[in-house]
Amino acid sequence: MSPAAIEIAGLVKRYGDRTAVAGIDLSIGAGEVFGLLGPNGAGKTTTVEILEGYRTADGGSVRVLGLDPVRDAAALRPRIGVMLQEGGLYPGVKPRELLDLFAAFYPDPDDPVRLLDLVGLDDVATTMVRRLSGGQAQRLSLALALVGRPEMVFLDEPTAGMDPRARADTWELIRTLRATGTTVLLTTHYMDEAEQLCDRLAILDRGIIVAGGTPAEVIDTVTEPTLRFTTASPIDAVALGAALHRTVDAVGSEYVVGGDPSPEVIAALTAWLADHDRQVTELRTGQASLEEVFLQLTEEPDATKARSAARRGRRSAR
Amino acid sequence: MTTKAIIAQTKLELSMTLRRGESLLVTLAIPIGILVFFGKVNRLSSVSGDPVDFLVPGVLSLAVMASAMVSLGIATGFERRYGVLKRLGSTPLSRGGLLGAKTLNVIAIEILQVAVILATGVALGWRLEAAIVPAIGLLLLGTIAFAGIGMFMAGTLRAEANLALANALFLVLMFLGGMAYPLSRLPDAVESIARLLPAAALAECVRAVLNHQTFPTGAFVVLVAWAIAAPLAAARWFKWEEA
Numbered sequence: 240m241s242p243a244a245i246e247i248a249g250l251v252k253r254y255g256d257r258t259a260v261a262g263i264d265l266s267i268g269a270g271e272v273f274g275l276l277g278p279n280g281a282g283k284t285t286t287v288e289i290l291e292g293y294r295t296a297d298g299g300s301v302r303v304l305g306l307d308p309v310r311d312a313a314a315l316r317p318r319i320g321v322m323l324q325e326g327g328l329y330p331g332v333k334p335r336e337l338l339d340l341f342a343a344f345y346p347d348p349d350d351p352v353r354l355l356d357l358v359g360l361d362d363v364a365t366t367m368v369r370r371l372s373g374g375q376a377q378r379l380s381l382a383l384a385l386v387g388r389p390e391m392v393f394l395d396e397p398t399a400g401m402d403p404r405a406r407a408d409t410w411e412l413i414r415t416l417r418a419t420g421t422t423v424l425l426t427t428h429y430m431d432e433a434e435q436l437c438d439r440l441a442i443l444d445r446g447i448i449v450a451g452g453t454p455a456e457v458i459d460t461v462t463e464p465t466l467r468f469t470t471a472s473p474i475d476a477v478a479l480g481a482a483l484h485r486t487v488d489a490v491g492s493e494y495v496v497g498g499d500p501s502p503e504v505i506a507a508l509t510a511w512l513a514d515h516d517r518q519v520t521e522l523r524t525g526q527a528s529l530e531e532v533f534l535q536l537t538e539e540p541d542a543t544k545a546r547s548a549a550r551r552g553r554r555s556a557r
Numbered sequence: 558m559t560t561k562a563i564i565a566q567t568k569l570e571l572s573m574t575l576r577r578g579e580s581l582l583v584t585l586a587i588p589i590g591i592l593v594f595f596g597k598v599n600r601l602s603s604v605s606g607d608p609v610d611f612l613v614p615g616v617l618s619l620a621v622m623a624s625a626m627v628s629l630g631i632a633t634g635f636e637r638r639y640g641v642l643k644r645l646g647s648t649p650l651s652r653g654g655l656l657g658a659k660t661l662n663v664i665a666i667e668i669l670q671v672a673v674i675l676a677t678g679v680a681l682g683w684r685l686e687a688a689i690v691p692a693i694g695l696l697l698l699g700t701i702a703f704a705g706i707g708m709f710m711a712g713t714l715r716a717e718a719n720l721a722l723a724n725a726l727f728l729v730l731m732f733l734g735g736m737a738y739p740l741s742r743l744p745d746a747v748e749s750i751a752r753l754l755p756a757a758a759l760a761e762c763v764r765a766v767l768n769h770q771t772f773p774t775g776a777f778v779v780l781v782a783w784a785i786a787a788p789l790a791a792a793r794w795f796k797w798e799e800a
Contacts, residue, residue: 327644331576343562
């Protein structure tokens with residue numbers, strides 16, 4: 240087991256009487272790409288900014304590369320790279336100037352020209368920052384986070400506002416960071432990003448971790464494999480359920496067959512549909528996506544009530 | 558390591574300041590304009606002796622106020638708005654290094670201002686004497702007071718409000734500063750308020766030193782009080798991020 244790059248124990252942060260972080264425990268290993276997911280206001284940025292030394296915790300303890308982010312700031316800052324969620328750039332300077340400036344802050348900086356090329360900004364190196372697009376500004380922020388050759392990088396929503404090409408390039412860059420042993424903590428709203436990049440992740444909701452592990456583990460803890468299909472015309476779900484000895488729910492435009500999608504159940508389903516002359520438009524087995532898991536885990540209390548009410552409604556209809 | 562970071566930051570701060578046209582207008586064009594206009598074109602008649610002897614100390618004080626309060630304060634306010642102050646806070650430069658670089662930037666611009674103002678004064682017949690040395694000491698004290706005011710506003714107000722207020726304050730302090738005309742031309746009530754403000758205090762002290770008059774102890778006390786209170790207030794209430 241590699242030594243931990245980040246240790247968080249019982250972290251609490253309050254703003255006035257609002258609790259932003261309500262007791263988080265987390266350990267991130269050196270060289271890991273770790274994703275912090277959660278809806279707006281879940282406490283992601285607060286947590287990251289405590290690790291970066293911008294805010295102090297109200298309870299618990301944090302360690303970054305074995306150091307206290309506030310007390311040991313002078314020793315820690317040369318070893319970390321930070322990409323803020325937004326801003327952080329002088330509008331009236333050029334990307335090349337800004338990278339040269341940041342390079343002068345660090346003992347063993349990367350080559351600014353190489354980095355501009357790496358993030359695809361070589362052709363706007365001498366354009367004023369205020370004239371860059373949102374995605375270009377994001378990529379400049381990323382380059383600035385990397386210019387000090389950090390051991391640990393914090394990326395707060397790194398691909399927000401990027402077009403698909405820039406996003407794919409940024410993902411590639413983050414994979415390169417992992418290959419060189421850099422630890423990465425990223426927050427994101429994009430579930431595909433988390434699934435693609437993260438070795439492990441944690442889902443935050445209202446200041447606590449509601450699920451954590453590898454993307455596959457997080458999906459497993461919440462959902463079981465299901466069999467789903469759609470038909471060209473409606474079917475009698477109750478009759479089908481009776482025939483299969485399974486629950487059959489109408490979810491949106493889909494029918495979901497409960498329980499393990501064994502070959503026997505699939506055979507029985509297709510036989511029943513053939514008997515009732517129903518055209519299948521889609522048929523699939525498998526797990527929910529991380530996106531579905533995320534939505535289920537971070538639902539608003541009202542939405543949870545509405546969903547269980549709908550479930551009860553369907554059940555009574557059966 | 559830190560020295561290298563501060564030098565790099567100072568160089569960038571300087572090149573940004575020199576790129577801002579509106580900043581050069583306030584720090585150079587307005588003070589030189591006042592000196593030439595009231596000293597040559599439309600000679601000030603309300604002072605005894607050569608108006609240039611009256612104007613050079615006032616314009617030096619005005620220049621310091623423009624750099625330390627207006628230019629520094631407005632730039633810092635927008636850097637706070639754009640999250641630049643926050644971003645630099647997590648680099649090895651640190652907040653202390655950033656403040657050091659901003660101080661060096663202000664002093665470099667002031668050296669340029671003083672050189673241009675003195676050269677213009679000499680061209681208008683003013684005599685450069687050794688008394689300039691203590692006068693420069695007073696200008697540095699004024700720099701501390703005005704930088705404190707500028708940073709206090711930059712770190713507590715929204716960037717737009719800071720921009721408007723810094724410019725308005727510049728005008729008010731210029732009119733109440735005895736910089737382009739004597740304070741005695743103001744109504745008595747206004748004059749007594751003006752004497753408590755840092756602009757008049759600085760101009761009066763610098764003028765007394767350069768023109769070999771009795772040193773105005775009262776004005777000096779006012780200037781020292783501002784040079785202590787304003788930076789303390791800035792340190793106490795400055796917020797590095799705009800809420």
